[in-house]
Amino acid sequence: MPTFEPFHALRPDSKYAEAFSSLPYDVFNRAEGRAEVRRRPLSFLRIDKAEVTLPDLIDDHDPRVYQQAALHFKEAVERHILTLDDVESYYLYRLSDGIHTQTGFVGCVSVSDYDQGIIRKHEFTRPDKERDRVRHVQALAAHTGPILLAHHPDAELDRIVAEQDKQPPLYQFTAEDGIEHTIFKVTDREAMMTIGSQFARHDHLYIADGHHRAEAASQVARLNDHDDAGLFLAVSFSRDQLNIQGYHRVVEDLYGQSVEELLTRISSRFTITRGRAPETQKHRFEMYLKQEWYTLDYEQDRPSVKDNLDVAILQDELLTPFLGIEDPRTDSRIQFVGGVKGYAGLEQLVDQGTMAVAFHLHPTGLTELMEVADAGDVMPPKSTWFEPKLRSGLLIHPFF
Structure with missing residues (x-):
């Protein structure tokens, strides 16, 4: 029975929302982050990745990074760029790229639920x-980046979305990447009670x-006595709304073999066809090298949901035996x-010669993700890529 609670959001004034919000900190390296804050000086990235506002000689995990984040955060509050909502509320977050639209519920979930595996x-x-x-959250006494959650389809929650969609939004803007971001504040008491009770079901x-x-x-909850530190910020979408794309692989060399040798070895485990397939599908991989595409079909059945993931098949049946990639978390190739x-x-x-071979993968399904989690298992690294991306800084959960 998950806890999903309303909260007092610290959020930007509507006139600052677009300029202040930012893509997540981990999609930028330091050089990209520096360029971003030069171009958008109000960007929340100044807080979320404060090292980009400090000299290059300072290490990313230097204590001064977190001190700088706290200073930028305090400045945003003092300048009234950020203000605290006076009532606890839920919010809806709608993203649209013009083709795909998804709407999620913003609230706070429980650290206890996470620790006990209710949040999987x-x-x-x-x-x-x-x-x-941990150091970032501690320095700010706030959860600034929402966790992306998925829940099973729920007709009552869908009804709330349809009703709230008719209300004027708090924010609505189209970012430079073409993604429209719309946030609604849920103030109706009956709707709020329904949201909490439905998530508990x-x-x-x-x-x-x-x-x-x-x-x-x-970890932060164990370091703080404040009750609100036991809650953290989340946006939960119905699994049938989330848009997962393939998370592809590129390898910098052919492990000392020619193209012909590699193709011959791969053919012992995959059916190879020259050219790209007319459509992507499960257990079908597309490989690109020497300016040519090859379609690789895998036709065997493996013993578990995790083993049958395309990312696992590619790793176990090709990348490790034929290209020498033993651990994709640590191998620099x-x-x-x-x-x-x-x-x-x-x-x-x-x-351009940066990489020798590329592999295009069919997306992992949300149902597969849930089945792996339900089994208490873990996915191979970099199994899922979600688009469009939530922006940070629009809704913050403080516990100061």
Whole structure:
């Protein structure tokens, strides 16, 4: 029975919402982040990735990074860019790219639910990234980046969305990448009671993205006596609304073999056809090297849901035995490319000589993700790429 609670949101004045909001901190490297805050000086990235406002010689995890984040945060409050809502509320967050639209519920979930597995996870976390977010949350006394959750379809929650959609939004703007962001504040008491009670009817919620932020919230809760530190910020979407794209792989060399040798070895486990397939589908991989596409079909059945994931098949049946990628988390020869770049982005990496071979994957399904989580298992690294991306800084959960 998950807890899903309203909260006092710290949020930007509507006239600042577009300029202040930012894509998540982890989609930028330091150089990209510097360019972003030069171009958009109000950007929440100044707070979320404060190292981009400090000299290059300062390490990302230097204490001064978190001190700087706190200073920028305090400045935003003092300048009344950010103000605290006077009543606890739920919010709806709608994203649209002109073709796909999805609407999620914004509220606070319980650290206790996360620790007990009521909020289910499917990914290992890295200690260095955990430490970074713990120090960031502690410095601000606030959860600033929402966890992306998925819940099973719920007709009553869908009804709330339809009703609230008729109300004027708090924010509505189209970002530079073409994604329209709309946020509604839920103030009707009956609607609020329905939201809380309907989420409580679900057995589990599932982390789709944000494992490091969730784990950091759990650790922060153990360091603080404040009751609100035991809650953290989340946006939950029905699983049938979330849009997962393929998370593709590129490898920098052919592991000392020719193209012909590689193709011969791969043919022992996959059926190979020259050219790209007319459509992407499960257990079908498209490989690009030497300016040519090959379609690889895998026709065997593997023993578990996790084993049957395309990312697992590619890793176990090709990347490890034929290209020597034993651990994709640590091997510097492999990189991951989010679905938004598609075929053209993969071709560019290979054609310019940065990488030797690229693999285009069919998206992992939300049902598969949930089944893996329900089994208490974890997905291979970089299994899912969600688009469009939530923006940070629009709704913040303070516990000061």
